Amino acid sequence: MTFELHVDVERWRGHLKSAAERLPGLVPVIKGNGYGLGRDRLAAESAALGADTVAVGVYAEVPEALEAFDGDVMVLGPWRPFLDGAAVEQALADPRVVHTVGRVADVAALAERAPGARVVVEGETSMARHGFDRHELAAAVAALGGLEVVGFAAHLPMTGSNLAEAESWAAALEASQLETTTFYVSHLSPGELGQLRERRPGLTVRPRVGTSVWLGDLGALDVRAKVLDVHRISRGERVGYRQRAVTRDGYLLVISGGTSHGVGLEAPRSSAGVVQRGKTLAKGSLEAAGLMLSPFTVDGRQRWFAEPPHMHASQVLLPASATAPAVGDDVRCAVRFTTATFDRIVLD
């Protein structure tokens, strides 16, 4: 059983290289499942790109990153006094780790806990996730004690242009008492980053980027699932764990790739327009009937699940009118890379 990711290495690395060139000062973000590619692999690629710093999401990801990467490791999630465990202890003790702080009380607590630790001060942007209100920055500075500020961070939303907000934070940083000129920013296009640099010559702007670097050229990534079995089925025949009756004559395909690979796992989608909402509605009614579109493309089209995916394989319906694949054939699968796990990653 194999559910594999094939990477066109030459093309992928070419994209990584050009992305890094368009994003000077890049801090690659390596978090979660490593965008489906694996965190260790991304750490190695980051080093090859010449990055001096990588960013991880949470403290649990720190030990592995320190192992896989020789430079600095920045933790995107803010340090909080209630965090504990071996990974946090290791991070607090290692001078290569850069912590994020977003609350005055946390700054004071960290200063006491790990004097000399290096921190990035984060501003609360319109994301409203975490960080300081700009008027709290003076209080944050006052609480720093022996902490070393290596930069200021603004995590921006993904919609529309964020240049105005980024610049407002850059100006706030320059007018603040924070003694740093390094500005870490996310979700700005290379063009916007260029404009920001031009308008803020006093700052070193460093983009923190994950998705658009690692998954910026999906054409280099190819997800292949094996056809494990092909059964002829007739209308009314009962199949699967749930013994549901099929509605048409055709084929039942057993394909590698199930919930453990991230197949059939969905996050709420941001439906932009009326058409998208309509599609969601239509899909919703099919889902209500117990049917769901699978991510597998067979004979040129995405096919329906016969029943919810199993842990390692899925049962998929193929109408009689379609050409059935042979056992052992590969079919394409569209995955959400941030939730995907592959049995094997093959560098082609």
Add this chain to the structure above:
Amino acid sequence: MSPSPVTVRTITREEHLDFVAGRPSVSFLQTPAWAQVKAEWGSESVGWIDASGQVVGAALVLYRQVPKVRRYLAYLPEGPVLPWVDAGADLGAWLEPLAAHLKAKKAFGIRMGPPVVTRRWHAATVKAAVADPALGTLGEVPADVNDAAALAVADRLQDLGWRRLATEGGFSAGQPQYNFWLPLADADGTPRTEEQVLAGMNQLWRRNIRKAAKAGVDVTLGGRDDLEAFHRVYVETAERDHFTPRPLSYFLTMWDALTGEDPDRMRLYLAHHEGDLVAATTLVRVGTHAWYSYGASTSAKREVRGSNAVQWQMMRDALAAGATVYDLRGITDTLDPDDPHVGLIQFKVGTGGEAVEYLGEWDLPLNRPLYAAFTAYMRRRG
């Protein structure tokens, strides 16, 4: 923390003055004398009385009548004087008896300006922000001091049903939300020396002060009779700077009211050069707080810098009188270099002081239909 008050009642002028005298400072808009200046409004001194009969809080209430109805807006400019921050969750116990008292006096609503400073920006910060095109208003600039406890008062007022009045550019509604202060003492209360104050100013200010001294500008204190001369220059200033001057009678009334309360509460400063009056200003002081209130200068002989000389003399006198704050009063919140108000900020920033933000003005409607009619009427008046 002060004990929770039990009652609010009218207090006499003497009780009110006693209370003011017992505090380091209150706004001059909250002295009984200010009622005499605003004689076209009704007025009342109101006190908060604790269980032992002590006055523990006070307000000067000005009553503004609604046209054709015997109902009033009760206005407490830069007041009331209460332990705002220390009251904590008990703030309602202070404000509810006030509302009941004023309602009985036929008020349809209350407007107040808690004298609570929420944020401060140092001169260097404001200067850097004016120079930065990405920062359009003071609110966008990280404050150098952020008083969380003072800011929490706003949440409590909201919970108690008070509404914050919107300010447009910081100047349109009542008293300005942003003011400029030159501290005359350090945070721990140690008075600054004249040399320290002077050293805090920008080069232009220091140069102009020196220039005036070299040119032989002579700054003297004037009396009531000199207000006429002040007013002549003040009218000239109004024409030059395009604002509507107040009549001489306003300044005479102010003089009589303020000096009647305390002979040193209001001062008139006159700057002469070779016998010519080149600048004149008024200074008001209550306890440790001194306000530069009105200023005027002639168009002729600007090069002798009479206005800097007169400011410097007021600052030194305020310092000598034990003031801890020299208040240059309102600024707008705009930092747009194209806004004409920005020149005023830059002039004040040159003193090396700090911009301070107040909690702003707040309304409590007591009679909703009348309050709604009044606010609509005020909007139409613009």
